[in-house]
Amino acid sequence: MCVMVPSSRIHGIFTPHVVPLDARGDINETALRHYVDWLIDKGVHGLYPNGSTGEFTRFSAEERRRITRIVCEQSAGRVPVLAGAAEANIRETIAACEASHQYGARAVGIVSPIYYRLSADGVFAYFREIARESPIDVTLYNIPMFASPIDLPTIRRLSEFDRIVGIKDSSGDLAGMMRMIEAVRPLRPDFVFMTGWDVVLVPMLLAGCQGGINATSGVVPELTRAIYDLTMAGRIDVAYRLQYTLLRLFDTAFAAGDFPDGFRLAASLRGFDFGAGRQPLTAEQVAKLSAARQPIDGQIRDALTDLGAA
Secondary structure: OOOOOOOOOOOOOEEOOOOOEEEEEEEEHHHHHHHHHHHHHOOOOOOOOOOOOHHHHHHOOHHHHHHHHHHOOOOOOOOOEEEEOOOOOHHHHHHHHHHHHHHHHHHHEOOOOOOOOOOOOHHHHHHHHHHHHOOOOEEEHHHHHHOOOOOOOHHHHHOOOOOOEEEOOOOOOOOHHHHHHHHHHHOOOOEEEEEEOHHHHHHHHHHHEEEOOOHHHHHHHHHHHHHHHHOOOHHHHHHHHHHHHHHHHHHHHHOOOOOOOHHHHHOOOOOOOOOOOOOOOOOOHHHHHHHHHHHHHHHHHHHHHHHOOO
């Protein structure tokens, strides 16, 4: 079990990182531990194993728990771990919460149930059960492109449960985030709002978010950390200049292939051998990723250059 991080409010840049795989497609534990060390050394505030960028649905429940355990062990209390704990049903999700608690994660992130499109009442009932049973703090994960959306009235209702401490919102809807903050903060001043949409990190921070859980932080962690620090310090002009640099990298990686293949490729260009992802690719997809390699590498170099000039 890893060293427990003292309980504190989640904030800053958390990395929903990719998982290195070996030639057989199995978890490359040595490479994953090395990557965790690198991310921490580069300044991220926390780690987010088993997120969308980590292709969590393409691993077994046992593999997901192993990933969480490895990340908790390797972080060893240096940064908090916010572990993805979403499973296919309520019992397995609660079991994943229990495992994450045992490994020493600070909290878990849970997306609405996938496949079945639930009503708002269905989403509420699901998270209410988790809030009652989980031994670890829970952050909601709203990603409407992949799962049942968590609407504002439901978020407000769920904020009344002490165990639910925040939300990661990946809709990219700035006005929606502002309405969320306005509705929930009077009820729960300690409730945490994290944006999962990289290209609006600065405006989301200015609107009142405590940080971001962003795929690009696994590629250029020093850039995302700088954007956060500059925004918090009130150096908004410089923060926005770097935000536009991040936007260009994000757009290039996102367009390189089916998500998150472009981000897996981009992270590998920082000197890691992540291997191929779990999703089989056609020859055309492989060619598209290969063609994106040089542009993405150029965007990374531009980002690091711009950071040095900030």
